Amino acid sequence: MIKLRRSIKVFVFLACLAPVVWLLIAAATDNLSANPIKDITESTGIWTLRFLIITLCVTPLRKLTGWNEVIRYRRMLGLFAFFYGFLHFMTYVWLDQFFAFHDILLDVYKRPFITAGFTGFVAMVPLAITSTKKWIVRLGGRQWQRLHRLAYLSALAGVIHYLWLVKADIQRPVLYGMALSLLLGYRLFAMFPLRRDGLKQREIAA
Amino acid sequence: MVIKTASNIPSSEVTPENTYLNRRRFIELATGLAVIASSTSLLAQTKKGQYDTDEKQTPYKDVTTYNNFYEFGVDKDAPAINAKNFRTRPWTVSVEGLVKKPQIYPIDDLIKGLTIEDRIYRMRCVEGWSMVIPWQGFQLSALIKRLEPTPQAKYVEFQTLYAPDQLPEEKHQVLDWPYVEGLRMDEAMNPLAILAVGLYGKQPLPNQNGAPIRLVTPWKYGFKGIKSIARIRFVESQPVTAWMKAAPAEYGFYSNVNPAVDHPRWSQATERRIGEFFKRKTLPFNGYADQVASMYAGMDLRKNF
Numbered sequence: 001m002i003k004l005r006r007s008i009k010v011f012v013f014l015a016c017l018a019p020v021v022w023l024l025i026a027a028a029t030d031n032l033s034a035n036p037i038k039d040i041t042e043s044t045g046i047w048t049l050r051f052l053i054i055t056l057c058v059t060p061l062r063k064l065t066g067w068n069e070v071i072r073y074r075r076m077l078g079l080f081a082f083f084y085g086f087l088h089f090m091t092y093v094w095l096d097q098f099f100a101f102h103d104i105l106l107d108v109y110k111r112p113f114i115t116a117g118f119t120g121f122v123a124m125v126p127l128a129i130t131s132t133k134k135w136i137v138r139l140g141g142r143q144w145q146r147l148h149r150l151a152y153l154s155a156l157a158g159v160i161h162y163l164w165l166v167k168a169d170i171q172r173p174v175l176y177g178m179a180l181s182l183l184l185g186y187r188l189f190a191m192f193p194l195r196r197d198g199l200k201q202r203e204i205a206a
Numbered sequence: 207m208v209i210k211t212a213s214n215i216p217s218s219e220v221t222p223e224n225t226y227l228n229r230r231r232f233i234e235l236a237t238g239l240a241v242i243a244s245s246t247s248l249l250a251q252t253k254k255g256q257y258d259t260d261e262k263q264t265p266y267k268d269v270t271t272y273n274n275f276y277e278f279g280v281d282k283d284a285p286a287i288n289a290k291n292f293r294t295r296p297w298t299v300s301v302e303g304l305v306k307k308p309q310i311y312p313i314d315d316l317i318k319g320l321t322i323e324d325r326i327y328r329m330r331c332v333e334g335w336s337m338v339i340p341w342q343g344f345q346l347s348a349l350i351k352r353l354e355p356t357p358q359a360k361y362v363e364f365q366t367l368y369a370p371d372q373l374p375e376e377k378h379q380v381l382d383w384p385y386v387e388g389l390r391m392d393e394a395m396n397p398l399a400i401l402a403v404g405l406y407g408k409q410p411l412p413n414q415n416g417a418p419i420r421l422v423t424p425w426k427y428g429f430k431g432i433k434s435i436a437r438i439r440f441v442e443s444q445p446v447t448a449w450m451k452a453a454p455a456e457y458g459f460y461s462n463v464n465p466a467v468d469h470p471r472w473s474q475a476t477e478r479r480i481g482e483f484f485k486r487k488t489l490p491f492n493g494y495a496d497q498v499a500s501m502y503a504g505m506d507l508r509k510n511f
Contacts, residue, residue: 034267035480169276
């Protein structure tokens with residue numbers, strides 16, 4: 001059983017690496033577009049958002065289905081979100097701006113979509129640092145959990161970042177926004193179980 | 207570089223059917239084309255036209271696989287895939303508005319006899335990348351002169367074909383279709399403004415680049431270069447373009463390349479030339495200030511963006 005669990009985890013890990021492996025293969029075989037830096041930026045960016053959304057699916061999935069196993073993958077999925085976010089950030093700093101820090105600071109300050117993206121990335125940093133068991137113990141479960149709600153902010157900032165950078169094709173950012181609303185809405189709903197019961201009783205009374 | 211003859215012969219006419227009907231004419235055409243083909247390559251080696259840039263040309267593959275043509279999908283590689291079966295013949299262009307004879311023209315009649323030239327232009331996209339593209343086309347001014355707009359006509363408006371069955375993205379509200387663009391009359395008459403019908407020394411234009419006929423205004427952002435034109439209208443007041451409608455605070459009527467005026471959401475100071483790693487500085491009017499700046503003398507380009 002433990003062996004099986006372990007091999008599933010390895011499989012998931014490799015699957016999470018697939019986007020970057022695919023990107024590397026495409027780059028090596030000249031299968032990126034005429035603007036490869038933009039391709040790398042877009043691919044790492046979209047996978048950051050996808051992994052954030054996937055990570056935020058873990059808790060609702062567990063609670064709604066009772067499939068407790070799934071919690072074992074949350075840290076790994078969250079760290080992959082950070083991994084792609086880091087690649088995305090470095091693509092911008094290195095390939096796009098080539099370490100022109102003055103321009104980068106100006107961008108972060110002046111361009112709302114970059115401000116949003118930067119916020120989302122920075123919010124992930126403490127989460128990545130405190131992702132170890134040691135840190136959970138050090139902070140205490142409750143504090144740790146509270147800190148890790150920053151993931152909501154990060155995902156929200158990611159969706160806004162995406163929405164603000166497109167020209168007119170808002171369809172995809174809106175879809176991600178809807179998915180995120182659902183996931184955050186679920187949490188809001190789950191936070192107030194009493195009120196929900198109250199509502200139900202009133203409904204029955206009526 | 208000027209190619210004097212016969213490029214206005216549509217490829218659709220050089221078909222076995224026509225051969226059958228008029229063999230002699232076919233032979234004449236074939237010889238003519240051969241002569242042109244050889245002279246083009248000869249000229250290409252020796253002579254650069256007064257409007258041509260001698261910068262390194264963007265590879266054909268990049269020009270034809272990295273496109274913004276939202277009617278065929280919003281991804282850069284979508285037009286090359288989705289425009290494959292786009293029907294560009296028969297094709298008509300409806301000439302309307304303040305013009306001597308409003309009329310629907312089969313495209314070959316519309317452009318017959320106009321001088322087709324090669325023009326090697328820079329193209330700067332509003333998104334911050336650029337290319338160098340050898341177009342083949344004719345000066346818009348020549349067509350306008352032929353159509354004889356009335357003195358009231360102050361602007362030319364262009365529309366892309368609206369045919370959702372062929373241009374699938376027109377089924378979705380990405381923009382308010384059909385795509386509309388426009389030029390002030392003096393801009394349209396500027397010798398830099400061309401209607402392109404070919405690319406890299408040959409016709410027709412690949413579908414994803416705006417076949418069968420598209421606008422090229424190299425001193426403006428790329429989106430001004432409306433593709434697959436089906437309607438030309440001469441009007442008195444300034445047209446509202448598709449992008450002005452979609453985001454009036456972000457896209458103005460003029461859309462001249464201007465490194466000093468940023469897009470509200472990103473900088474326009476630099477650009478990445480396709481194929482290059484380091485960004486380069488964007489030039490006012492995309493480097494065509496000598497030919498076009500005088501048209502905007504006295505205008506506040508921050509307001510008239």
